[in-house]
Amino acid sequence: MSETGMSETGTSETAPRYSIVIPIHNEAECLEAEVRGLVGELDARLLDFELLLAENGSSDATPDIAEALAAADPRIRVLRSPIPDYGYAMKMGMLAGRGDFVANFDIDFHDVPFLLAASALLEAGAGIVVGSKLMEGAEDRRSFARHLVSYGFTTLLRLLFDPRMDDTHGMKVLRREVVQEYAPRTVMTRDLFDTELIIRARRGRVVVKAIPVTVEEKRKPRSSIVRRIPRTMRGLLRLRMLLWKERHGRA
Structure with missing residues (x-):
């Protein structure tokens, strides 16, 4: 191992x-x-x-x-x-x-063109670049239900954590030093590791940029959206409480 x-x-x-x-x-x-x-x-x-x-x-x-x-x-x-x-x-x-x-x-x-575009932003000073399915210029060709879930999830992130939050799921490119500093601090896995990583990096004043992307379904989702919603909601509430305790010095 x-x-x-x-x-x-x-x-x-x-x-x-x-x-x-x-x-x-x-x-x-x-x-x-x-x-x-x-x-x-x-x-x-x-x-x-x-x-x-x-x-x-x-x-x-x-x-x-x-x-x-x-x-x-x-x-x-x-x-x-x-x-x-x-x-x-x-x-x-x-x-x-x-x-x-x-x-x-x-x-x-x-998406290799996304990788190259993100690299240019990282070289210009960003620490993380995410591929956004929701910002102007993006095109979401998935089912309406999946688009709605993405929109609702991002809205919750903005309400619970940071009004600047964009997509946290999907393609992203990070500077290695950002990964090495913030990934070991994360506690969430499954659906929320990358969400927590980006939230922690933002709170550490890492510059996060977004690039619009085009997404479409090549196959059916591997897990049920209906099952993931309550699990993700519980996870977000747990994460909010965890970060609040960290900020206020409580175990």
């Missing part, structure tokens, strides 16, 4: 410019094609990168496919956890990243 709490295979000795983290869970049907497509696009742009596949609790052939991809390309690293937890996998992948810029993509939602 690595110090991140996940077992790992596939490493390269030199630190790359980009570390791209993709949590994967039961992705056997699409994993190889999506990874090869992404790597091909990165190579076409001559980008210096490592790809971290953060496998978490899969019950299909996902681990074997990921290991085969890593064996064939030293730039691909596989991190493994027995726990099916998207947020935990993202956190461990980000902390394991060695690049100057650490990106989070989904296996069915990755």
Whole structure:
């Protein structure tokens, strides 16, 4: 086991410019094609990168496919956890990243032009750049229900935490030093790790920028929105209380 709490295979000795983290869970049907497509696009742009596949609790052939991809390309690293937890996998992948810029993509939602645009903002002084599905210029081609959930979630974040909050789920790119400083402080996993990370970074005066993105569903959601809503609501209330106690010095 690595110090991140996940077992790992596939490493390269030199630190790359980009570390791209993709949590994967039961992705056997699409994993190889999506990874090869992404790597091909990165190579076409001559980008210096490592790809971290953060496998978490899969019950299909996902681990074997990921290991085969890593064996064939030293730039691909596989991190493994027995726990099916998207947020935990993202956190461990980000902390394991060695690049100057650490990106989070989904296996069915990755965008190299976004990565490059975000990098320009990071080089100009931002600490985090998120892909926004809600700001002017964005295009959300998903179902109305999913768009409504995204809008409602972001509205809650603005009411509970910070009126400047934008999307916290989806694509994002961070400076490595921001990840290393703030990710270890987080306590939320599952749906809310990245939300907590961005809230903590904002409170630490890290500059957060947003870029409009286009999103569409390539497949059905992996978990029920109806089931996630109450879980997420409870998590947000817990996070608000936790941050309040921290601010006021209470255990």
